[in-house]
Amino acid sequence: MKKILALIILAITILFGIWYATVYFATYSEGVRSGELIKFSNKGLMFKTWEGEISQGISGAQIFSFSVEGKNEEVIKKLEEFQGRYVKLKYKERFATITWLGDSKYFVTDVEEEESPHFRK
Numbered sequence: 001m002k003k004i005l006a007l008i009i010l011a012i013t014i015l016f017g018i019w020y021a022t023v024y025f026a027t028y029s030e031g032v033r034s035g036e037l038i039k040f041s042n043k044g045l046m047f048k049t050w051e052g053e054i055s056q057g058i059s060g061a062q063i064f065s066f067s068v069e070g071k072n073e074e075v076i077k078k079l080e081e082f083q084g085r086y087v088k089l090k091y092k093e094r095f096a097t098i099t100w101l102g103d104s105k106y107f108v109t110d111v112e113e114e115e116s117p118h119f120r121k
Helices: 002-025 073-081
Strands: 029-043 049-055 063-068 086-093 106-113
Touching: 029 063, 029 073, 049 073, 063 073, 063 086, 073 106
Parallel strands: 063 106
Antiparallel strands: 029 049, 029 086, 049 063, 086 106
16 A cells, blocks of 8 residues: 555656646747836745736737746846836746746746837937
8 A cells, every 4th residue: 555655656746747847948939029117026925926017009908927037137137127118028938837936927038128119219
């Protein structure tokens, strides 16, 4: 009986490891989105994650929500600095969300400030 229980626990652990490795390391898509950075915060009760939103339209009807991994300190500092400005985000999309990494499937890997197409000189 102990042997069967140990095998079941081992199988569950291996399946979780495969799932986690697939979700964390495999990228579903990569891309770039631009918009006005309207929100960026460190939130959560048990797991503090960095979450943000950009508005991709004048009316604010198109909101792109994203997360930033805590280890990307350079990206976090840039996003805090660019609050309220027009930015271009480079991101990767994962297959699923992982609670302790962020609320979104979209993880920003780089950010650049851009000139807004709405207020060009």
